[in-house]
Amino acid sequence: MKHLFPKLGSVSLNILFVIFAMSMANIALAEDEEITDPIAHGEKAHNTYCVKCHTDAVYTRENHFVRSMDALNKQVERCKNMNNVPWFPEDTDAVVQFLNKKYYRF
Numbered sequence: 870m871k872h873l874f875p876k877l878g879s880v881s882l883n884i885l886f887v888i889f890a891m892s893m894a895n896i897a898l899a900e901d902e903e904i905t906d907p908i909a910h911g912e913k914a915h916n917t918y919c920v921k922c923h924t925d926a927v928y929t930r931e932n933h934f935v936r937s938m939d940a941l942n943k944q945v946e947r948c949k950n951m952n953n954v955p956w957f958p959e960d961t962d963a964v965v966q967f968l969n970k971k972y973y974r975f
């Protein structure tokens with residue numbers, strides 16, 4: 870390692886490795902959670918990224934415009950893309966499931 874990166878001391882390389890290992894562990898945890906409980910995963914993802922412009926009141930207001938599962942999928946995708954939200958398709962799908970279960974009930 871020292872020969873390959875002469876400017877980085879072995880201490881900082883070790884720290885980098887630990888950070889890298891920790892972030893890999895986090896990714897693995899996120900995937901586990903997603904597989905076992907998409908609703909909880911969707912709720913968490915939603916609450917992290919989706920309450921900046923509107924609250925959940927838009928889903929239940931009298932004249933809400935999402936009227937089908939298809940429309941819900943499209944609107945979540947649209948709002949996600951508008952905001953550069955870093956979700957994988959599984960995350961988007963989990964949020965759709967969460968919104969449908971809690972609010973829309975199609």
Ligand code: HEC
Pocket residue numbers: 915918919920921922923927928932933934935936941944945948949951952954964968
């Ligand atoms: C940049 C601001 C912004 C963010 C952040 C945002 N939205 Fe939206 N969203 C809007 C606007 C604007 C509307 C349309 C509201 C209106 O017509 O009054 C809307 C409407 C919606 C609707 C339709 C509500 C209805 O009438 O049935 C859904 C569903 C929705 N957003 C989901 C999401 C989700 C999921 C996220 C997180 C990825 C998100 N939004 C984040 C701006 C945003």
